[in-house]
Amino acid sequence: MTHLPRATIVVCVRFLCSALFLGGLPGCIDGNPAFTRALHLSPPVEVGDALLFLDSGRHRVTRLHDSGGEIAQDATPLPVTPMAQVLTPDGKALLLLDAAFEKGHQKLAIFGATGDAELLQFNTAFSGLSLSEDSQTALAFHAPGAAQTGLVIAAELALVDLAATPRKVQTATIAGISTQPLAAYLTPPLTLPDGTHRLAWMETTSALGIADFGPKGTRTLVVPLATAGAAAGIVPKRTLARVTGSSVNLYLIATGSNDAVHISIDLAGADLTVSLDQIASGPQPTDIALVDTTAGLRVLTLHAGAALVSLLDPTTGTGTSIALSTQSRHIQPYLGADGKPHALLWGDNLAVLQRVDIEDIEKKKGKAVHDVTATQGVSQVTALQNQFLLQHSGSQLSAYDAENDRMTALSGMGTVKSVRVLGGAMWVLGAVAGGMRLARIDLTNLTAQSMELSLQAGGITAWGQNGVALWAAGDGSGTLMALPTGALDTDSAKMLQGFALTGATEAP
């Protein structure tokens, strides 16, 4: 007896089924896209004690949080297609600006730690967001390079009062600004006799647009940026703000200028009054920092091309410049254990850094600057109180103890993917041959533990009050592994796999 091959039987059965159902029930093929569209899971955003994962594929926000030592999850709809997102500095709210401009409105979604979104509307299609340092206000503006669909008035700004209930939106158009802003920022609040003011400034080529959002409305002005030596316009590179009494002081460096520009805006009068000072700092400043010394506020500028660091007195316009041994490009100010201001200067891919005792610059000149030598070129510096984590070009790490001028190479981490300081320890995720490695380095004694990971983790986040979590979102399904920060201990670790698929078969 000849047996029919199994495949033949299967084909026959399927043919019969197909003939029966496809012929007998026309139109029954109605796959629901809610089940077929791919998942696009974002890296997590830490909002409060929760992690929010945005899934733009399913328009869903998955919220994971610690609940009595277990990983709990819930989901809410994602009401916008984010084109810009910012997390408030206090970590309590996530703001998402919608890419769509429909029916004359653009939506701004504000997510809290509960995962619920509050929606606001703008009448203009903005493309950029920035936040005040106190997390109380947000600024929407027209960011450069964004593809915008709605009406674009480059000089328009919208200030969102995040502290007010209900949230309040104020808009302003700065007459005289005609080009797309490079960036826009907000100052901390100024309390004046008539109420609280917020100053926003918009940086454009050759001009700053200023908007004062006060209790009686909005006042605007334009501050032209022109220097005697610059025939063409100058482009703001970095601006720092200080509030003093009723004035906002902006300290600015710019491409095409050899000065640090000090702009003072007084808000007390009926009209905004502005004064502008140019402080000769040195050629082509690359970074700027404001430092409080015993003698008062000072401006520290760095000039990579000329290998100079300058300490300027904005009141008198005088300064002291000191030559550096390398072309350092970045300033990392810090407060030393002696209570005095210091700074670490470093340059991209340079192995020699400088530690600067800022209080001593005027007296000791070059002796206030100390070279610090790392084993390799530095690509990133992270401040950890009086210590610094140096990421090297070769993806290695070093810890620099500025107080004791001690450099410790941290080897065996693999190619560093993510670094976080949590619970008094530094957590390093690195890629090694055949997988990944998680290391915990105790910052008090620089002792390290490590474990090999089979999980292809994308990064490290904080988890609740006393935890650390690894997340993976590469395939869209989402995986989270949470550990306590006390030690590298897999026994107490929890893992949630495929959380983006939770409830996936429920009716959408």
Next chain:
Amino acid sequence: MKRLSLFACICTLLFSAVSAHAIEFGVDVASQGLRSYTESANAWSKSRVFGGINLRGEVGLNENWRIGFGWHYAGTDASLHGFPTSLSRHDLTVDGRYRYPVLNWLVPYARVGVGAAKSRLTLNNWETTNWSPQVQAGLGVELLLPASVWSKKESPLPAFGVFFETAWQMVFDQDATLTAGDTPQPGVQSSDLKLGTLSLNGVMLRFGAAVRF
């Protein structure tokens, strides 16, 4: 012990009823499928159609009533948000069929069944197997070719034929919580994947060959 006694009673009643008449048997081999209308069915099959094979045997209680036992297998592969899935089902059904012969070759009937459905769901390396109750009720027609058609003598040969049946089947909700086959991190226990529930309710069609003794 009580279950055995109950089973013995049912068997006694059944065979008492059968012995009062000429015993008739039947066997069906059919293509069977379910076109479900639930959303969760759509998650496991783009077409919501779950086709497969059905075997069913029956015994006659009298001229009109048949009691039967059926097994049905259906399987489908699909993709849920880009992740490969599969669903395979085994349905076991005990049914009663009331046949109303119009002619000796044309037999309309009604059938009501109850049983259990065993479903195995997989997604990537997760899987689960669950049992749930199922009920079905439908109408059909048999087109038979009795032995008397080709032989004037009393023939011991069975009647052959085909049948077509349409029914409503309800498979009660099943928990679609899948367990990981392996964890991506040895030594770390992973939570289950809670996809939701699987509910399969819809039109069931059976089409196949019948042999009636």
